[in-house]
Amino acid sequence: MKVVVALGGNALLRRDQLPTADNQLENIRTAAAQLARVALQHDLVLTHGNGPQVGLLALQAAAYVKVEAYPLDVLGAQTDGMIGYLLEQELANRLPTTRTVTTLITRVEVDPQDSAFQHPTKPIGPVYSKADSERVAANKGWVMAPDGEAFRRVVASPLPVRVLGLQAIRWLLEHGALVIAAGGGGIPVARTGEGGDQGLQGVSAVIDKDLCTSLLARELQADVLVIATDVPAVYLDWGQPTQRAIGQVTPQALAGHDFAAGSMAPKVEAACAFVLATGRRAVIGSLDRIEDMLAGSAGTQVCLASAGGADTL
Amino acid sequence: MKVVVALGGNALLRRDQLPTADNQLENIRTAAAQLARVALQHDLVLTHGNGPQVGLLALQAAAYVKVEAYPLDVLGAQTDGMIGYLLEQELANRLPTTRTVTTLITRVEVDPQDSAFQHPTKPIGPVYSKADSERVAANKGWVMAPDGEAFRRVVASPLPVRVLGLQAIRWLLEHGALVIAAGGGGIPVARTGEGGDQGLQGVSAVIDKDLCTSLLARELQADVLVIATDVPAVYLDWGQPTQRAIGQVTPQALAGHDFAAGSMAPKVEAACAFVLATGRRAVIGSLDRIEDMLAGSAGTQVCLASAGGADTL
Numbered sequence A, B: 001m002k003v004v005v006a007l008g009g010n011a012l013l014r015r016d017q018l019p020t021a022d023n024q025l026e027n028i029r030t031a032a033a034q035l036a037r038v039a040l041q042h043d044l045v046l047t048h049g050n051g052p053q054v055g056l057l058a059l060q061a062a063a064y065v066k067v068e069a070y071p072l073d074v075l076g077a078q079t080d081g082m083i084g085y086l087l088e089q090e091l092a093n094r095l096p097t098t099r100t101v102t103t104l105i106t107r108v109e110v111d112p113q114d115s116a117f118q119h120p121t122k123p124i125g126p127v128y129s130k131a132d133s134e135r136v137a138a139n140k141g142w143v144m145a146p147d148g149e150a151f152r153r154v155v156a157s158p159l160p161v162r163v164l165g166l167q168a169i170r171w172l173l174e175h176g177a178l179v180i181a182a183g184g185g186g187i188p189v190a191r192t193g194e195g196g197d198q199g200l201q202g203v204s205a206v207i208d209k210d211l212c213t214s215l216l217a218r219e220l221q222a223d224v225l226v227i228a229t230d231v232p233a234v235y236l237d238w239g240q241p242t243q244r245a246i247g248q249v250t251p252q253a254l255a256g257h258d259f260a261a262g263s264m265a266p267k268v269e270a271a272c273a274f275v276l277a278t279g280r281r282a283v284i285g286s287l288d289r290i291e292d293m294l295a296g297s298a299g300t301q302v303c304l305a306s307a308g309g310a311d312t313l
Helices: A021-041 A051-063 A072-093 A130-140 A166-174 A209-219 A251-255 A264-278 A287-295 B021-041 B051-063 B072-093 B130-140 B166-174 B209-219 B251-255 B264-278 B287-295
Strands: A002-007 A043-048 A101-105 A107-109 A122-128 A143-147 A150-155 A178-180 A187-191 A200-202 A224-229 A281-286 A300-302 B002-007 B043-048 B101-105 B107-109 B122-128 B143-147 B150-155 B178-180 B187-191 B200-202 B224-229 B281-286 B300-302
Touching (some): A002 A021, A002 A209, A002 A287, A021 A043, A021 A287, A107 B072, A122 A143, A130 A143, A200 B072, A209 A224, A224 A264, A224 A287, A264 A300, B002 B021, B021 B287, B051 B122, B072 B187, B101 B166, B122 B143, B130 B143, B166 B178, B224 B264, B224 B287, B281 B287
Parallel strands (some): A002 A043, A002 A224, A043 A178, A107 A187, A224 A281, B002 B043, B043 B178
Antiparallel strands (some): A143 A150, A187 A200
């Protein structure tokens, strides 16, 4: 099967961890051990989040005051190089030397008129107390938003419109390579048309990596899209006494329910968009059950009714 | 022709400029305009330096004290993502949309016993006064070395032994893609064998981008290797009243002369290694004359005696 897997940024740097190089490498090794087993059985395209990582780079850039911090497209490209390198290395270490593992930097076009630029919603970086949040908002011009009891920086998250460089990914897949691409939802670029330049230019934003991966999986005509996160499934009534995991389900049934914005909601939206466009299957669940998710026995399996998905919940 | 071009890191961020995002982008646009014309005529693999960029990331990482700075392999991967993205975008903006431009993250194996690890020589980042140099050496544990009147941080620069991921580059070239790869000399990795792990792990070092590009050009059987920098040629008696540019020359003739360590010396060494291994041509000169360099009418043209290179200087 041709499998596209989106790996959560929090799976690589958990919220309860300091974002050190050692912690990141240890998490990447754990993920690579799971993913290498998948790669031995299937054609694999791997994408990954970068929320904690781009947050750290933004803090580091802000701490060095002699040079103004680089915009988010550039910081995102930095995280793609870093995370891609580490994933590639740990995957290659666990695969036969004959298997090519390669990391591509991927640009993704967005609409410069996307309303997200006026309404930043995507949290990046660490959580702050209310007082600290107000201080960094004033000092750095960041937009902050509540996150549970705390506050986090939020940035614009426009919708992905077009994945650039698809042809290179297709060629590499045809040759049997494991391709790491579209890290952090891809680097956001847009036709700004400034100064008569009709070319693409970076925009300071972060694209949701699940929505981007869904678009990529559609363009690559993947057999299955896997959204690997740190919970075993999509839940109804998350955090309530009535909480229950969803097994097989149709996009239509999911459409009647609300999920956590910026967290489970984009994953559900990404899975449904893939299933509705392709008639194929998407799975949301825990990375450590990825083989069972592919086998259909773990995670929330999103498929059309004709394939056995429950169409009411 | 199959052309491999190494683009100097200083061509992307000059020493006399603040390393801002705007300055970097402006320089990259200038470089891309030159390189796009080459790409229209030839198969092109582009590598680039990252000295000023990795220096900046190291400073930013050191400025944010809550998390220990990431090692140089990881910072190098960050610069490869960033510079590769910007080069890819500006090149693609100047080429037909049918031309695939793609950026690969490239690991390069080094020998963990390389003596460079005991004798760091590669300068990265800004220049410091003597007093500032002593302060950062003490604070950050960096090794500092004189650079003209000033001081700079120096890091280990082991020799490149093997370019990983060559097969992906070859496949993409066969399909006609313009490939950006091996940024910053590649990300240094080694078989450390620690803890019984026989796989490759990153090492905190920086590989000379010209020596790495020479190895890459040999492996790809390039027709010509171009080392594009900010001077028009290799000079004898650089900075002396007797200074003169070298035109056509053999590796044998160059071997009898000394060039500036860490600057022109590795370029000359890289060019000669390519010519001696392949019998083909290498050119060292100024990026803004790259078309003339390819035509044989600018830069220092290094070739075997039989091809017309002067064999004494």
